[in-house]
Amino acid sequence: MNGLGGGRGAAAAVLLVGLAVATACGSGPPPKASGSPSGSASAPAAPAGTSRAGKDLLDAAGRGDATAVKAALAAGAVPSVRDGQGRTPLLLAARGDHVEAAKVLVKAGADPDAQDDTKDSAWLVTGVTGSVEMARILIPAKPDYTVVNRFGGTSLIPAAERGHAAYVREVLRTTSVKVDHVNDLGWTALLEAVILGDGGADHQRVVALLLEAGADPALADREGVTPLRHAERKGQTEIANLLRDA
Structure with a gap:
């Protein structure tokens, strides 16, 4: 998916595909990438001893x-x-x-x-x-804002991945979330926006917001690949330009 070569690149591609499906929401099917609510989150049977009111x-x-x-x-x-x-x-x-x-x-x-x-x-x-x-x-x-999900990420990272620009703007403006937090996969919000994003207008806005908030465009993944190099490999021209100008 990101153009990495050899056996290690194939493994990375498998990982990326899996992550695109199993996002940071955890259990159950994730909400749609548009951010639209996925409907009622019905509760399974409560543990024995739970009160009727509970x-x-x-x-x-x-x-x-x-x-x-x-x-x-x-x-x-x-x-x-x-x-x-x-x-x-x-x-x-x-x-x-x-x-x-x-x-x-x-x-x-x-x-x-x-x-x-x-x-x-x-x-x-x-x-x-x-x-x-x-x-x-x-x-x-x-x-x-330091509590992390099962991937070791803050709320900012899945939001960047999914292109939730309005949410990213709000969180960066009103909270103390760390813009360069690195999750268990070695990815920041900026890396996820590029690697798992589609390069479209929403992800372009997310990248711009992260850079304006001080995200470090030089922070590379565990393979040493920077956000700019990922963007170039994926043909994300507009995002690559944003990263070059940062």
Whole structure:
């Protein structure tokens, strides 16, 4: 995919294809690259011993029913309750981009950093969905921007990969996320935007935003290949020009 030669290049190509499918959202099918919500994130059976109110809260959050969320909380449910995959109500609401339900949960003290069995959290999921509105709901809950997903990445990295330019702009403008954070694969947000992006207008905007925020265009991957070299190999002319001018 990135033009690397030899056996090592073939292995890298396989890795890139796999990553393009298995993105940082963790469990279940990822939301579409457009950032559109993938529908209700229904909760699997809650662990034994979970109260009726807790089960109702998980179900209501997954459906995005803010009124039912309020009712379940009033009946004694706690925001920290988890479903059979370790997901909290706030994480379920974030996955479905259910903003009104998330508002209620944040007001009730829900933790935006609580991670499920696949290391997803409500905050990290916003980088996959690209939901600026959900991010704005969660930021007052003071997420820890150093918490990472199962690939060792912050929310900025999957957002850059998917071309969520509005989200990237919002996060760089309003949070302390590190623009040059390197994930477990040795990639920064800038590298992911080039390697896994399509070179189109959305990814061009993402690259421009990252560079404006101080991303280092010289930070190479583990093979020593820079973002510029990747862009050239993929024929991403506009992005290559942005990187040369940085």
